[in-house]
Amino acid sequence: MLFLQFFWFLIFSFTFCRSEICTAENCLLPSCQCPVSNANPTTFDVIELPQFVLLTFVGNLNKNVLDPIRSILNTTYRNPNKCPISSTFFIHDLHTEYCLVQRLFDNHHEIAMTASSNKCPLTNCYNENDWVRWTNEDWQHEIEQQRINIVHQAQIDQSHIKGFRVPHLQIDQNRHLDLLQKFQFHYDSSMLFKASKLMWPFTLNYPVNFTNCVNCDTWAKPYEALWQFPLHEWNYPKANTSCRALSDSSCLPTDKPHTADLLYNFLMHNFRRHSSLSIGRRAPFNIQIDLTWLSQNKQTRLQALIRFIEFITKSPDHRYVYFVSIEKALEWFKYPRVLNEMRDFWPFNCNDKIYGYNSVCSGTNSNDDEQEDKEEISRIESLKSGNKTNQTETENIDRQAEKLFPSGIAIHATWIFVVLIIGVYIYDKYFTKK
Numbered sequence: 001m002l003f004l005q006f007f008w009f010l011i012f013s014f015t016f017c018r019s020e021i022c023t024a025e026n027c028l029l030p031s032c033q034c035p036v037s038n039a040n041p042t043t044f045d046v047i048e049l050p051q052f053v054l055l056t057f058v059g060n061l062n063k064n065v066l067d068p069i070r071s072i073l074n075t076t077y078r079n080p081n082k083c084p085i086s087s088t089f090f091i092h093d094l095h096t097e098y099c100l101v102q103r104l105f106d107n108h109h110e111i112a113m114t115a116s117s118n119k120c121p122l123t124n125c126y127n128e129n130d131w132v133r134w135t136n137e138d139w140q141h142e143i144e145q146q147r148i149n150i151v152h153q154a155q156i157d158q159s160h161i162k163g164f165r166v167p168h169l170q171i172d173q174n175r176h177l178d179l180l181q182k183f184q185f186h187y188d189s190s191m192l193f194k195a196s197k198l199m200w201p202f203t204l205n206y207p208v209n210f211t212n213c214v215n216c217d218t219w220a221k222p223y224e225a226l227w228q229f230p231l232h233e234w235n236y237p238k239a240n241t242s243c244r245a246l247s248d249s250s251c252l253p254t255d256k257p258h259t260a261d262l263l264y265n266f267l268m269h270n271f272r273r274h275s276s277l278s279i280g281r282r283a284p285f286n287i288q289i290d291l292t293w294l295s296q297n298k299q300t301r302l303q304a305l306i307r308f309i310e311f312i313t314k315s316p317d318h319r320y321v322y323f324v325s326i327e328k329a330l331e332w333f334k335y336p337r338v339l340n341e342m343r344d345f346w347p348f349n350c351n352d353k354i355y356g357y358n359s360v361c362s363g364t365n366s367n368d369d370e371q372e373d374k375e376e377i378s379r380i381e382s383l384k385s386g387n388k389t390n391q392t393e394t395e396n397i398d399r400q401a402e403k404l405f406p407s408g409i410a411i412h413a414t415w416i417f418v419v420l421i422i423g424v425y426i427y428d429k430y431f432t433k434k
């Protein structure tokens, strides 16, 4: 009978672990983080937290935007640990030069992705005549195809492609989340929350209250250990409305020209809200920079962004601010540590090797560049010789191994339980009556 009780206990604890509310007991780092807004989710004092600024680029990545990108990511801009600032690029296929993608990757910027075509999945945002809402198959094709594009054309191993953002922030019934889990992405960065609720990154293990989310669909099921790096609406000082993004001017004053000064103040105001010890409490400041928007009014827009980055990286009062890629920030969220220990935090380390962007980016696979060192070339060679059939083989094995684990426990628990019940029944019937 003791055994039976033990197994009841096991069954109970299984059910308990599956309980529906995210708490500090059932949700533990590094694979689970409850959603928290306008509060500090760590055990550290707020002033000991780093403020992350996540520069995330979307849009057409090609030589037309190379100069603005190079000036934004100028290696003279350094984080407090003396390493150059880094950023994240969400790559789609059309008008993308993969040679440039490769250079950015070599210079330790993160290559993440969006859907291949970058069309609008949910609403017809460009008034196309033949627009149709994406089906599950469309989503699957778009994501699968873009992963292949990056692996083959930029020669970046798929294990480096960790993040995803839905095109035009159009979430449709969380279809992309199923695929992100299937393809083993580490995070999504698509959910847009109201400016009044500055959220910290969280995982989707437990139901999330999406009342303050602008573009979310209701939470339908858990995605274990899949992180969300939310975006937030932007406020203009003293205005009553919010803008969806930096590139949205709907909350900016209509009676003034949108000069570099005005945009710089817009950036600083929203930065201060995130880093404020009373409002955002150093919630990460995730800035979506639309490359098309940037290239349209280059003088003012670029100038404002550069002034913002330059001011913060050079200012002694902002030695707590780190401009990093989401991939790097994610390591901190899994294994948080105080500011004083950031200098030795390995994901933020760097070497001072910088690759030039000057090689010809013709849009084809031109890998010839004197600046590529041996290591780089051997990395590419090993990728090229990798056989596609072998790749998919190991992929399947990996995925299956992950799936088998939880169901394996369940199956073993069930058969042991059944055998015990039968054992107890037989014992009861034939041996205890005497």
Ligand SMILES: *[C@@H]1O[C@H](CO)[C@@H](O)[C@H](O)[C@H]1NC(C)=O
Binding pocket: 070, 071, 072, 074, 075, 076
């Ligand atoms: C980077 O910054 C330095 C110093 O401000 C400047 O001389 C250089 O031209 C900049 N490089 C680019 C590519 O903008």
Ligand SMILES: *[C@@H]1O[C@H](CO)[C@@H](O)[C@H](O)[C@H]1NC(C)=O
Binding pocket: 209, 210, 211, 212
């Ligand atoms: C979600 O949050 C809002 C306020 O932030 C609250 O009013 C609402 O009751 C919450 N919904 C659930 C289901 O908890």
Ligand SMILES: *[C@@H]1O[C@H](CO)[C@@H](O)[C@H](O)[C@H]1NC(C)=O
Binding pocket: 238, 239, 240
């Ligand atoms: C904001 O709202 C307040 C009252 O709710 C109003 O007095 C003020 O004029 C509004 N400001 C703008 C810029 O619309």
Ligand SMILES: *[C@@H]1O[C@H](CO)[C@@H](O)[C@H](O)[C@H]1NC(C)=O
Binding pocket: 385, 386, 387, 390
């Ligand atoms: C691919 O697998 C075959 C056997 O299935 C093996 O002989 C070959 O060396 C593998 N190729 C690579 C690049 O690993």
Ligand SMILES: *[C@@H]1O[C@H](CO)[C@@H](O)[C@H](O)[C@H]1NC(C)=O
Binding pocket: 387, 388, 389
């Ligand atoms: C690569 O796969 C093909 C079959 O798709 C096979 O014929 C070839 O031998 C493989 N190459 C290596 C190096 O394993």
